[in-house]
Amino acid sequence: MSTVKLTVNGKGVSADLEDRTLLVHLLRDHFNLTGTHVGCDTSQCGACVVHIDGRAVKSCTVLVGQANGVNVTTIEGISKGDELHPMQAAFRDNHGLQCGYCTPGMIMSAIDIVHRHSGQLDEDTVRHELEGNICRCTGYHNIVKSVLDAAGRMKVAQAAE
Amino acid sequence: MYETTYHRPSSVAEATALFASGSEPKYLAGGHTLIPVMKQRLASPSDVIDLGRIKELVGIEVSADALTIKAATTYFDIMQSADVKKAIPAIGHLTSVLGDPQVRHRGTIGGSIANNDPAADYPAAVLALGATVKTDKRSIAADDFFKGLFTTALADGEIITQIVFPIPAKAAYAKMRHPASRFALTGVFVARTKAGDVRVAATGASQNGVMRIPAIEAALKANWSPGALDSVKISADGLLTDIHGSSAYRANLIKVMAQRAIAEAG
Numbered sequence: 288m289s290t291v292k293l294t295v296n297g298k299g300v301s302a303d304l305e306d307r308t309l310l311v312h313l314l315r316d317h318f319n320l321t322g323t324h325v326g327c328d329t330s331q332c333g334a335c336v337v338h339i340d341g342r343a344v345k346s347c348t349v350l351v352g353q354a355n356g357v358n359v360t361t362i363e364g365i366s367k368g369d370e371l372h373p374m375q376a377a378f379r380d381n382h383g384l385q386c387g388y389c390t391p392g393m394i395m396s397a398i399d400i401v402h403r404h405s406g407q408l409d410e411d412t413v414r415h416e417l418e419g420n421i422c423r424c425t426g427y428h429n430i431v432k433s434v435l436d437a438a439g440r441m442k443v444a445q446a447a448e
Numbered sequence: 449m450y451e452t453t454y455h456r457p458s459s460v461a462e463a464t465a466l467f468a469s470g471s472e473p474k475y476l477a478g479g480h481t482l483i484p485v486m487k488q489r490l491a492s493p494s495d496v497i498d499l500g501r502i503k504e505l506v507g508i509e510v511s512a513d514a515l516t517i518k519a520a521t522t523y524f525d526i527m528q529s530a531d532v533k534k535a536i537p538a539i540g541h542l543t544s545v546l547g548d549p550q551v552r553h554r555g556t557i558g559g560s561i562a563n564n565d566p567a568a569d570y571p572a573a574v575l576a577l578g579a580t581v582k583t584d585k586r587s588i589a590a591d592d593f594f595k596g597l598f599t600t601a602l603a604d605g606e607i608i609t610q611i612v613f614p615i616p617a618k619a620a621y622a623k624m625r626h627p628a629s630r631f632a633l634t635g636v637f638v639a640r641t642k643a644g645d646v647r648v649a650a651t652g653a654s655q656n657g658v659m660r661i662p663a664i665e666a667a668l669k670a671n672w673s674p675g676a677l678d679s680v681k682i683s684a685d686g687l688l689t690d691i692h693g694s695s696a697y698r699a700n701l702i703k704v705m706a707q708r709a710i711a712e713a714g
Contacts, residue, residue: 289454306454306496307486330484331628333550342524342553348483349554350476352454353498399549418630419548 291351295320296364302351310354311335311346314361322362322391326421333420336392336399337361343399345419362391365398373440374398374433383433385424396420397434398441406442408435450492456501460584460607463497467605470495475607477520477559480551500556505609510535513615519558519608523547526557536577538619538637538713542569545623547630558608561593564600564657566688567631571658573621575649576637579613596656617642618672620713622705623652626692633692634701636661638709640672648706653687653698664706674707 292301295318302317314320314337326334328347335347338360346359365372374394377383384390400416401408413434414427422430457463467473474493476482477500485491499505505520510531517526517539526532527543546569547555560570561581574581574590581588584607593601602608616639623635632652639647646669651658667676682702687695 305451307449307452309449309483328487330480330551333548336550339553343550344553345550348480350454350479350483350496352456352496353476353479353500355456396549403549416549419550 289352289355291355293354293356294358296360304351306350306352308351309347310337310349310351310359313351313354314346314359320361320363324388324391326388326392331421332389332392333396334389334392336395336420338395338399341399341402343396343419360395362395365394372398373444374401374437377433377437377440378430381429381433381436383426383429385422385426389420389422389424393417393420393422393430397430397437400434401438401441404438406438406445408438410435449486450489452486452493453495454498455495456498459502460504460609463499463502463607464584464605466495466497470497473497473605475499475562477562478522478551478555480547480555481559481563481565499558499607505558505607508532515539515613515615516610517557517613518610519561520556521558523552523555523557524549527552535615536613536619538621538639539573539613542573542621542623542635542637545569545621545625545630551630557611561611562600562602562608564594564598565631566597566654566657567626567633567635567652568658569621569623569632569635569651572632572635572637572649572651573613574611575658575660576639576647577613577616577619578639578641578647579611581608582610582612583608591660594658598657614641616640617644618713620709622708622712624701624705634698634705636702636705636709638664638668638706638713640668640713645669646672650702650705653702655686655688661702661706664703668706668710672710674710677703677707677710 324334326332330348337346471494473495507518509516515535619639621637624633634652648661648664682699684695684699687698689695
């Protein structure tokens with residue numbers, strides 16, 4: 288057992304856990320942040336993607352010890368109250384989801400993609416960059432549309448700040 | 449996953465001391481091989497010693513003759529590095545076709561090489577470029593480092609600290625990716641040294657892991673062009689056969705990937 292302290296969605300939190308606990312289980316089972324999903328548990332599907340210190344990672348493949356002291360952002364931490372993050376809004380407007388299971392991971396990955404490319408994205412780049420996220424409804428077309436739409440919205444939002 | 453004890457040392461010396469005191473310890477770098485294997489209960493280390501936060505193991509340096517990448521540098525940082533792009537762009541390209549963005553944020557070059565997965569990409573670059581693997585104890589030439597499937601010259605508890613790549617005159621990497629796993633069905637790294645020597649290494653192809661391809665090296669030394677390989681025959685003996693491809697298919701892939709790499713290297 289170890290005490291793990293980290294920041295989750297801007298709040299300092301801590302928990303006493305077995306060292307074998309995975310970050311995704313800490314988020315879901317201890318903090319009730321169940322927006323982060325477990326799809327495959329084998330680092331392939333991307334449903335569990337969160338940001339650690341600003342970088343998209345698969346939280347099913349991170350031990351809680353590795354997350355000690357880091358800054359985690361989950362799907363619950365990106366909206367401002369009732370105002371959706373531009374990426375969430377773009378997914379809604381473009382029907383970027385069907386069953387919705389992959390959606391939190393898609394959105395967290397997509398925000399990371401837009402940040403890394405400074406909003407300069409084309410369809411090929413988005414499709415290539417989404418290779419770590421699987422949508423088993425195969426709804427990729429609208430997901431790609433959503434990401435491209437959001438890249439523009441995020442630029443506008445950033446310029447306004 | 450079985451129970452384990454996690455440690456986060458802040459220096460190489462502390463890490464080796466922890467290793468020496470554990471009953472069945474394992475080093476962890478990015479964790480994207482070890483943690484999945486632990487989840488499958490195929491590995492059950494008593495102690496997991498995290499090398500990912502040791503500052504002396506992270507960074508990239510370049511001189512006139514060599515590119516040095518420290519062992520716990522992530523794939524993402526290697527891919528983004530202006531020094532890597534300038535000194536050996538083929539390493540940047542190799543990194544960009546490895547795994548997916550989330551894996552690249554966590555995985556490290558030292559972890560990849562120490563694990564020596566038979567379909568991993570970095571071993572091909574290390575071998576073809578004739579790099580030197582430096583550890584906390586010694587320097588190991590690439591030709592002496594890789595010893596077969598998941599096996600290296602590393603002794604128990606030995607830690608890779610950095611990899612020193614001589615800067616080549618020309619180099620390129622071409623890979624046929626498995627569409628789901630992103631591992632190399634076969635990948636070929638070609639390099640021509642500044643002295644005119646040619647070294648070629650293939651990953652994903654052999655039952656013994658990464659290997660040099662002497663027939664292709666000889667043909668390219670005489671004539672550095674894709675056409676020089678037209679008449680080269682690659683034997684399927686000792687190559688992998690699995691559900692993804694036969695040994696004969698992989699033998700052909702070695703040649704085709706080498707030709708693509710040469711075309712890319714120019």
